Amino acid sequence: xxxxxxxxxxxxxxxxxxxxxxxxxxxxxxxxxxxxxxxxxxxxxxxxxxxxxxxxxxxxxxxxxxxxxxxxxxxxxxxxxxxxxxxxxxxxxxxxxxxxxxxxxxxxxxxxxxxxxxxxxxxxxxxxxxxxxxxxxxxxxxxxxxxxxxxxxxxxxxxxxxxxxxxxxxxxxxxxxxxxxxxxxxxxxxxxxxxxxxxxxxxxxxxxxxxxxxxxxxxxxxxxxxxxxxxxxxxxxxxxxxxxxxxxxxxxxxxxxxxxxxxxxxxxxxxxxxxxxxxxxxxxxxxxxxxxxxxxxxxxxxxxxxxxxxxxxxxxxxxxxxxxxxxxxxxxxxxxxxxxxxxxxxxxxxxxxxxxxxxxxxxxxxxxxxxxxxxxxxxxxxxxxxxxxxxxxxxxxxxxxxxxxxxxxxxxxxxxxxxxxxxxxxxxxxxxxxxxxxxxxxxxxxxxxxxxxxxxxxxxxxxxxxxxxxxxxxxxxxxxxxxxxxxxxxxxxxxxxxxxxxxxxxxxxxxxxxxxxxxxxxxxxxxxxxxxxxx
Amino acid sequence: xxxxxxxxxxxxxxxxxxxxxxxxxxxxxxxxxxxxxxxxxxxxxxxxxxxxxxxxxxxxxxxxxxxxxxxxxxxxxxxxxxxxxxxxxxxxxxxxxxxxxxxxxxxxxxxxxxxxxxxxxxxxxxxxxxxxxxxxxxxxxxxxxxxxxxxxxxxxxxxxxxxxxxxxxxxxxxxxxxxxxxxxxxxxxxxxxxxxxxxxxxxxxxxxxxxxxxxxxxxxxxxxxxxxxxxxxxxxxxxxxxxxxxxxxxxxxxxxxxxxxxxxxxxxxxxxxxxxxxxxxxxxxxxxxxxxxxxxxxxxxxxxxxxxxxxxxxxxxxxxxx
Numbered sequence: 001x002x003x004x005x006x007x008x009x010x011x012x013x014x015x016x017x018x019x020x021x022x023x024x025x026x027x028x029x030x031x032x033x034x035x036x037x038x039x040x041x042x043x044x045x046x047x048x049x050x051x052x053x054x055x056x057x058x059x060x061x062x063x064x065x066x067x068x069x070x071x072x073x074x075x076x077x078x079x080x081x082x083x084x085x086x087x088x089x090x091x092x093x094x095x096x097x098x099x100x101x102x103x104x105x106x107x108x109x110x111x112x113x114x115x116x117x118x119x120x121x122x123x124x125x126x127x128x129x130x131x132x133x134x135x136x137x138x139x140x141x142x143x144x145x146x147x148x149x150x151x152x153x154x155x156x157x158x159x160x161x162x163x164x165x166x167x168x169x170x171x172x173x174x175x176x177x178x179x180x181x182x183x184x185x186x187x188x189x190x191x192x193x194x195x196x197x198x199x200x201x202x203x204x205x206x207x208x209x210x211x212x213x214x215x216x217x218x219x220x221x222x223x224x225x226x227x228x229x230x231x232x233x234x235x236x237x238x239x240x241x242x243x244x245x246x247x248x249x250x251x252x253x254x255x256x257x258x259x260x261x262x263x264x265x266x267x268x269x270x271x272x273x274x275x276x277x278x279x280x281x282x283x284x285x286x287x288x289x290x291x292x293x294x295x296x297x298x299x300x301x302x303x304x305x306x307x308x309x310x311x312x313x314x315x316x317x318x319x320x321x322x323x324x325x326x327x328x329x330x331x332x333x334x335x336x337x338x339x340x341x342x343x344x345x346x347x348x349x350x351x352x353x354x355x356x357x358x359x360x361x362x363x364x365x366x367x368x369x370x371x372x373x374x375x376x377x378x379x380x381x382x383x384x385x386x387x388x389x390x391x392x393x394x395x396x397x398x399x400x401x402x403x404x405x406x407x408x409x410x411x412x413x414x415x416x417x418x419x420x421x422x423x424x425x426x427x428x429x430x431x432x433x434x435x436x437x438x439x440x441x442x443x444x445x446x447x448x449x450x451x452x453x454x455x456x457x458x459x460x461x462x463x464x465x466x467x468x469x470x471x472x473x474x475x476x477x478x479x480x481x482x483x484x485x486x487x488x489x490x491x492x493x494x495x496x497x498x499x500x501x502x503x504x505x506x507x508x509x510x511x512x513x514x515x516x517x518x519x520x521x522x523x524x525x526x527x528x529x530x531x532x533x534x535x
Numbered sequence: 536x537x538x539x540x541x542x543x544x545x546x547x548x549x550x551x552x553x554x555x556x557x558x559x560x561x562x563x564x565x566x567x568x569x570x571x572x573x574x575x576x577x578x579x580x581x582x583x584x585x586x587x588x589x590x591x592x593x594x595x596x597x598x599x600x601x602x603x604x605x606x607x608x609x610x611x612x613x614x615x616x617x618x619x620x621x622x623x624x625x626x627x628x629x630x631x632x633x634x635x636x637x638x639x640x641x642x643x644x645x646x647x648x649x650x651x652x653x654x655x656x657x658x659x660x661x662x663x664x665x666x667x668x669x670x671x672x673x674x675x676x677x678x679x680x681x682x683x684x685x686x687x688x689x690x691x692x693x694x695x696x697x698x699x700x701x702x703x704x705x706x707x708x709x710x711x712x713x714x715x716x717x718x719x720x721x722x723x724x725x726x727x728x729x730x731x732x733x734x735x736x737x738x739x740x741x742x743x744x745x746x747x748x749x750x751x752x753x754x755x756x757x758x759x760x761x762x763x764x765x766x767x768x769x770x771x772x773x774x775x776x777x778x779x780x781x782x783x784x785x786x787x788x789x790x791x792x793x794x795x796x797x798x799x800x801x802x803x804x805x806x807x808x809x810x811x812x813x814x815x816x817x818x819x820x821x822x823x824x825x826x827x828x829x830x831x832x833x834x835x836x837x838x839x840x841x842x843x844x845x846x847x848x849x850x851x852x853x854x855x856x857x
Contacts, residue, residue: 058735082741094736096729107729110722111741161741 007070008033009196010055010086010165015064017050017220022427024050026220027064032165032196037187039211039228040200043241043482045453047220048200049091052169055198056088057081068165083112087163091170091200093150095142101129101153102138108160124160132156132186148175155186165196172203173328184209202328208232216240241326241482241521275409276473278402279439281368290353292317292445292476293338293369297347300337307333309500310347315445315493317352320467320477322487322508325497326521331480332374334497335449338478339371340364351445368444372451374480376434380423384414387422387433391440400440407436410466428459435466445476452483464490484521488512496520553720557713564709571698579701583769585810586704590762591787592794592802593711594755597718600797601727602751605658607784608665611672612642612756614779616763618682621773625691631703635764642760643753650749666784673779687774694771703765711758712803719799727751731797789831795841804842 008031017025025047032038040048053059055066057078066074073081095104105125109116129135132152137145142153151171158166172183180203187210191197201207207214208228215225218240224231231237293315301307307330315321325331336342338349340361349357351367365371370391379387388407392400408415411432417425422433431451438446448467452460464486471477471490481487488494488508496504496511498520504511511517571579591609598604616638623634653664676682694700718727726747729737734744767773786809794805809827816823838845 056739058739077743078735078738079741079743082739088739090736090739094733096732096736098732099725099728103725103728106722106725107737107742108740110726111737111743114722157740 010066010068012055012066013064015051015054015066016062017047017054017059018062020424020426024220025054025061028217028220028222030198030215030222032198034164034196035191035193036212037191037197037199037210039207039214040198040217041202041204041207041214041231041237042217042223045450046217048217049169050220051217052088052167052198052200055165056086056167058088079111082108082161082163085161085164086167087158087161087165088167089151089154089158089169089171091173093147093154095145095150095153095157097143098141100139100141101134101145101156104142104153104157105129105160108157112161128156128159131189132159133182148179151175159190164194165198166190168197168199168201170200170202172201172206175203180205202326204232238518238521276406276469278399278406279410279442280470280473280475281442281444290350291315292319292352293478294350294353295338295347296350298334298337298344298349299346300333300342300344302333302342306345307500308337308344311497311500311502313495313502315476315478317444317476318471318474319492320471320479320490322491322494322511323478323480323497324484324487324494324511324517324520325503329497329520330500331497332449333500335371335374335447335478335480338364338447339369341371365441365443368442370438370441370443370446372434372438372446372448374449374453376430378422378430378433378437380421382422383419384422384425384433385418388414388437388440391437392442403440403442407439410439410469411436428455428462431455431459431463432466435463439470443475445478446470447478447480449480450482451479452481452486460486484512484517553716556716556720560709560712560716564705567705568702571701576697579697581810581814583697583701583704585806586701586708587762587766588787588790588806588809589708589803590704590711590758591783592790592806593708593715594758595787596791596794596796596798596802597715598751598755599791600801601718601731602748603731604748604752605662605788606665606752606755607662607781607788608669609759609787610779610781610783611665611669612645612759613763613766613783614669614672614676614775615642615645616760617767617773617778618676618688619760620764620767621688621690624768625688628692631695631768635703635707635761638760638764639757642763643757645760646753646756647749650752653752654745654748666781669779669781669784673775676775676779683774685775687772687777689772690768694768700765700769703768704762707758707761707765710761714754714758715799715802789827791841792831793834793841795843796839798840798843798847800843801841808842 010032012028012030015025015028015030016023028047028051030038030040030051040051042048050059054061057073057076057080061074064074065072068081068084068086071084073084073086076084096107099107102125105128106121109121109124113121125138126135129138132155134149134152134156137149142150145153155168155171158168168187172180175183184206187197187199187206197210199206199211211228213226214228214231216223216231216237223240224234224236291314293313295311295313298311299306299308311330311334313321323331323334333342337344340356340359340363343358347357348355351364351369354367356364356367379390382390385404388404389400392403395403408418413429414432414436417429423430425433435448435451438448451463455463460483467477467479467490477490479487479490488511491508494506494508494511495502496517503520504514504516506514567582570582574582591613595606595609598606619638619641620634623629623637624631629637649668653661653668656664677685682688695703718724726737726742729740729742730744730747738744763778767778790805790809791802792805793808794803795801812827813823816826834841840847
């Protein structure tokens with residue numbers, strides 16, 4: 001507050017980043033003042049990491065300028081920006097794995113000061129390692145460090161540059177409460193009168209306790225910017241996290257309306273399901289008794305990071321199940337566990353009553369499970385049609401052709417673009433391709449992981465119309481979604497994940513009305529907001 | 536620079552390990568320097584060839600093992616060195632050491648000159664680019680009559696005696712090895728490894744990957760040009776097809792792969808291995824090529840870090856990581 005009149009250390013003006021047809025950052029202005037910490041929050045795919053990349057120099061802006069203490073650095077490569085005093089961390093740590101922790105810091109030290117005295121460099125390293133809690137592992141290779149320590153190494157490496165501007169990309173993700181407290185202390189200790197910090201973070205507590213000002217990004221655009229307490233208490237911000245378009249009231253009403261109201265071809269349900277027939281495997285005879293999918297006490301994770309901590313979930317054949325939860329709650333891990341990409345460490349995974357725990361993904365796929373993965377995973381060197389045909393391998397040509405025609409009926413734009421490169425299309429079209437590709441395997445059950453991520457509302461409408469059609473054709477759908485309203489409008493039953501466990505479950509209406517839902521997404525922000533209003 | 540050599544205390548290596556290595560190298564030089572007094576011509580020939588290969592392989596290993604640049608352009612710089620040396624000796628009658636020094640500068644300069652174009656090409660395309668460069672230079676020599684055309688050039692003065700050439704080659708191999716020691720034992724080493732492991736993350740740490748790669752390319756090219764110069768003097772006559780032949784590039788590449796890419800001793804072991812194998816099978820040239828091919832296939836499949844990597848895995852000979 002005291003530095004409001006000072007010239008900002010770093011100033012970005014009119015930043016734009018386009019990837020083909022996709023606009024990741026759309027005219028963002030941001031100012032970082034010395035002695036302050038600025039937060040950037042927003043849902044997945046809002047462009048937060050792209051913003052860090054643009055300021056750090058890893059991403060070349062399509063338009064706009066960045067000035068560091070009056071010097072235009074927009075065209076400088078990452079190495080020169082690092083030398084000019086911008087230090088960044090990576091969301092997914094990228095240490096030099098075969099180097100020791102100390103050597104990782106040496107890279108930064110020796111690159112900015114090749115002739116620094118060895119003793120001085122060593123003292124600096126020791127101080128940094130002590131400050132970031134890595135002193136005891138200084139001699140270990142980075143490969144030996146668990147994820148959380150690697151995150152600290154990211155911070156230590158950035159600090160070894162003695163930066164004036166520090167960019168921290170999701171350093172709090174996956175940390176437990178006590179570690180968050182430590183992290184907050186560390187962030188405050190970095191800050192001095194000559195430093196500015198930018199934090200991109202999903203852990204709202206870090207934002208609340210560190211940042212004086214916060215900006216909310218949505219679809220690459222700044223939605224709102226202001227003092228942190230105001231921002232976290234703002235209803236519009238809550239809406240960004242929970243859903244798109246409209247107020248909560250109308251959306252809640254929409255959730256109760258039958259999905260047919262929103263379908264494209266209203267009143268032709270019979271014809272539609274016939275069109276989709278080549279894509280949907282008939283449910284087995286015993287389907288009436290056994291649920292299409294059942295999870296009992298499923299635990300899973302990556303190496304030492306245990307993400308799922310005993311998840312129970314049931315999906316009846318022909319139902320749509322919504323899986324909700326904040327970033328890092330374990331939604332994608334759940335999807336990957338169901339499709340067999342990661343084996344569960346405990347618990348049972350049943351498909352049509354058959355225990356398939358620990359089976360490899362291709363065997364689970366053969367049972368009729370398709371996984372429409374987060375991030376689309378389109379094969380960029382294949383055309384649209386080739387991308388589709390690849391998941392119909394093993395079928396004869398006429399069958400593949402009939403499925404292809406059905407997908408083209410569902411998404412006519414794909415037929416138009418059939419000979420284009422898979423990733424040359426817009427984000428929404430790519431997502432249609434990803435859905436179409438999942439359907440080409442003629443599955444009984446499809447997992448849709450974040451299909452609306454980063455898409456405009458009108459495109460989301462189209463995708464969800466398609467999902468409604470599939471549901472009416474009696475396909476079992478598992479819908480993992482950030483956009484709560486859309487998922488609840490489609491679902492028969494919803495589960496809310498928090499810290500790898502089911503925090504809430506019930507009918508869409510019960511979930512929508514539950515006050516705990518908002519709490520799961522934006523934490524204790526409401527408490528802060530009420531506190532702020534009182535004062 | 537001497538401070539930099541000594542002042543890199545590290546938990547993985549004893550302080551002064553660099554000095555030890557330098558001492559060993561200089562000691563080896565001293566012993567080998569007097570080799571012509573007791574060794575016959577046959578051994579001097581073998582030694583000469585080994586030293587030339589060591590110099591080339593050290594440079595190639597620096598590029599591929601430390602900066603991730605796989606080059607098929609060794610022949611380009613060997614040929615350049617040969618022609619520059621002959622030009623300087625024939626036209627200007629410069630003393631050989633000075634000619635070799637200018638050779639090294641010319642090699643480095645050519646590398647710096649073509650790097651803006653070559654470094655635009657990543658991975659495989661860089662490799663193909665270096666190959667094209669060698670072809671380009673060869674055709675230039677063939678077409679331009681001032682360079683002797685397809686029939687080549689003769690050295691006008693008498694080449695020095697074998698013992699002298701042996702010592703020249705020894706010095707070039709020593710320079711190459713000392714340069715690599717410097718790269719591996721000083722703070723340059725962390726910078727090189729950072730660029731090799733994750734170029735983007737290194738840039739974010741303030742490292743300029745372009746300059747690092749350029750440095751490796753220039754150094755390797757200067758060494759190759761020097762080696763080419765001495766080789767040419769020994770031959771007494773050069774022609775484009777031999778000096779710019781792909782065989783140079785292939786030999787050096789297979790040597791380093793056999794010895795161990797990115798391993799400190801890889802180039803030396805590889806060069807010794809290749810020369811020894813060549814001698815053993817000298818009477819069966821076809822068999823030689825076939826056996827080298829088979830060894831390459833087996834090593835790439837089962838020992839990606841080459842003979843040196845294989846040796847380091849044995850418990851008794853466990854040595855420090857390269």
